[in-house]
Amino acid sequence: MKKVVAYCRVDGPTSENTQELLNAQKCRLKAHAQKHNIEITAFYEDTGFPGYTLERPGLKRLMNDAANSEIGSIWVVNYNRLFRGQMPQRLKVLQLDIHSIYDHKFDIYQGL
Numbered sequence: 001m002k003k004v005v006a007y008c009r010v011d012g013p014t015s016e017n018t019q020e021l022l023n024a025q026k027c028r029l030k031a032h033a034q035k036h037n038i039e040i041t042a043f044y045e046d047t048g049f050p051g052y053t054l055e056r057p058g059l060k061r062l063m064n065d066a067a068n069s070e071i072g073s074i075w076v077v078n079y080n081r082l083f084r085g086q087m088p089q090r091l092k093v094l095q096l097d098i099h100s101i102y103d104h105k106f107d108i109y110q111g112l
Contacts, residue, residue: 006075011049033075042065046058073096
């Protein structure tokens with residue numbers, strides 16, 4: 001069975017609210033998963049990195065794990081937490097389902 005993981009990101013400079021913002025994203029993702037009887041097996045996170053670059057430690061770890069494991073889906077609060085603009089090719093080649101709890105659910109095979 002393919003694993004579901006979650007990704008959280010807060011951009012901008014680290015502040016006293018950064019951890020609170022990350023925790024809020026995690027809580028929303030956990031509640032949504034619980035509502036749908038889904039187990040999120042891991043959380044990946046980045047702080048202080050913009051969404052237009054893939055050069056983020058947490059995202060790099062997620063992409064590496066996805067390439068070498070049974071990860072099937074990435075859940076995010078909003079898809080702009082994962083990337084901004086067009087989906088980068090390096091994410092597309094992983095052939096993962098990406099599920100946003102506030103935007104529409106979309107699959108990378110739909111050509112986004």
